[in-house]
Amino acid sequence: MSPAQTSYRSRVVDAQLDEYLAELPAVAIDGPKGVGKTATASRRARTVLRLDDEADRGVVEADPGRLSRAGPPVLVDEWQRLPATWDVVRRAVDDGADAGAFLLTGSASPGTPQTHSGAGRIVTLRMRPLTLPERSWEVPSVSLAGLLAGQARIEGATSRVLEHYADALVGGGFPGMQHVSPRPRRALLEGYVDRIVDRDFPEAGREVRNPAGLRRWMRALAAASGTSASYETIRDAASAGHTDPPPRTTTQPYRDTLERIWVYDPVPAWDAPSGAGLSRLVSSPKHFLADPALAAVLLDMDAEALIRGDDGQVAVQRDGTLLGGLFESLVALSLRVFAQAADARVSHLRTRGGEHEVDFLVEGRGRRLVAVEVKLASAPSARDVRHLLWLKDQLGDALTDMVLVTTGRDAYRRPDGIAVVPLALLGP
Structure with a gap:
């Protein structure tokens, strides 16, 4: 929605996110479009799958299981475009995924509820626009x-x-x-x-x-x-x-x-x-x-x-x-x-x-x-x-x-x- 940033702006949420990723297998970052969710999450990811990109979404839709086979940490950007990815991540957590394995970012909650809430498995963080x-x-x-x-x-x-x-x-x-x-x-x-x-x-x-x-x-x-x-x-x-x-x-x-x-x-x-x-x-x-x-x-x-x-x-x-x-x-x-x-x-x-x-x-x-x-x-x-x-x-x-x-x-x-x-x- 805007020109590319020349450098990353440190966020208040950074410290909390790093603390969670050090011990928890999956963290979801929610917030409106353009607040920097992808920039913040991408700095911590090895594999990035952008589900607002038709090619990436098509690949994941054809084989959702590749999320759990990709090199971690895996960022699933705009995950609500393919709500089934939430359940794939949840099952990977149930199967013993390592700390910091998954990051999910979303700029909307899905139109239909995912199969499982993710409670106890996927922790959510809210990101808002920049404070002063x-x-x-x-x-x-x-x-x-x-x-x-x-x-x-x-x-x-x-x-x-x-x-x-x-x-x-x-x-x-x-x-x-x-x-x-x-x-x-x-x-x-x-x-x-x-x-x-x-x-x-x-x-x-x-x-x-x-x-x-x-x-x-x-x-x-x-x-x-x-x-x-x-x-x-x-x-x-x-x-x-x-x-x-x-x-x-x-x-x-x-x-x-x-x-x-x-x-x-x-x-x-x-x-x-x-x-x-x-x-x-x-x-x-x-x-x-x-x-x-x-x-x-x-x-x-x-x-x-x-x-x-x-x-x-x-x-x-x-x-x-x-x-x-x-x-x-x-x-x-x-x-x-x-x-x-x-x-x-x-x-x-x-x-x-x-x-x-x-x-x-x-x-x-x-x-x-x-x-x-x-x-x-x-x-x-x-x-x-x-x-x-x-x-x-x-x-x-x-x-x-x-x-x-x-x-x-x-x-x-x-x-x-x-x-x-x-x-x-x-x-x-």
Whole structure:
């Protein structure tokens, strides 16, 4: 989808992948197209079989058993094009394959389930677009793993300001686009969206009878970035000025397919443990696309328009600006990459009446919990931290740390215990 990379960009997931391959026979890397799965896996493979290549796919389809006879490590790229390969790998694992024998990469889950889930045999890793440290923005000075352990050093300074973040939002985190100038990069992103509609949906087994309607729905979903708007609200926004809202039987498959091709990447609501003293929490997810650049191109927004405060092509009610929602999307991407490296998961919290909302909760081993609020402002106000302090009152020592992620220049600890961290300085 993009020009070839001149050199490999180190990824946060590299260390976890190498750790798994040292002891496990098969690892699958999932993620949307263009995030670098093949580049990462190819560096570790001796034999590469690309199933999006007709010749390779034909050979494997004629003789699936050659996977287990090829020189390991064997990379099966885009394995979902021939789902039977999953079972071949699983059986090879059952038969005693050595550690690091197989790598599988996929940019979609298959249209029909494979014979066996692979549980206990094939471990999966998620790969997302590049975070800011992976784009060589800064050397991070604040560690998410340290925050989860209650041992983080809150220090460091950056020269990055709001305009830099706006450029990062529209530029995206796809590795092959990092050295492309803005106009051709936008063409690549527009082509990426075109491919979703014209090729990825059909390849995922979903016929698109109304491409224009699908694009309108994707724009509405992009406009809902950083919100927990109902799917009915998104559906209504997609039909504004056109026709009656499409039925749920149409939009539900849209959503399911975007998840299957890893383009829709929602953050689930927090499942509060019993005894936490919290009730009346919403269960709806917070909406994000895999990369905020996809949302920006769907809404025909550039960095200047975002800073100016334009709302984009489709209006979905939100608190704050679209720029704030896309910045939150970049924070979500970063937190999930860093959390995966720390064996943690990311969720969000919102009370049903909307009185209290915490943008993200990062929950690690032993239920260690870090609450994260996201603000565009470089200098936080008392209003910006009120939800973090409310949650601290509710959870007490069960809340390991509180963080306000900003576009400011300095990382520091406030007198109330909240860590203020510019996104440029946050790392794994």
